[in-house]
Amino acid sequence: IMPKISGLDVMRKVKESPQPLTPNKCIIFLTNLDKGEEIKEALMLGNGYLIKSQITPGDLVKEVQLYLSQPQASAS
Numbered sequence: 001i002m003p004k005i006s007g008l009d010v011m012r013k014v015k016e017s018p019q020p021l022t023p024n025k026c027i028i029f030l031t032n033l034d035k036g037e038e039i040k041e042a043l044m045l046g047n048g049y050l051i052k053s054q055i056t057p058g059d060l061v062k063e064v065q066l067y068l069s070q071p072q073a074s075a076s
Helices: 007-016 036-046 057-069
Strands: 029-031 050-052
Touching (some): 029 036, 050 057
Parallel strands (some): 029 050
16 A cells, blocks of 8 residues: 555556556566455556565565566566
């Protein structure tokens, strides 16, 4: 939960931007979202991986490394 704009709203703005702000176009959500509709929308907007915040720091690092090593993570 962010104070003035939601993460989903941020993603909508990023998708509307003519040039992505991320060089590899990877967006990884770190969230406590637990509603199916919000999770589905986050995955569609991020075109990526949703990680629940109830994860250990070590497992988080492993998941991010795994995601970033996938071919679609670096594709234009």
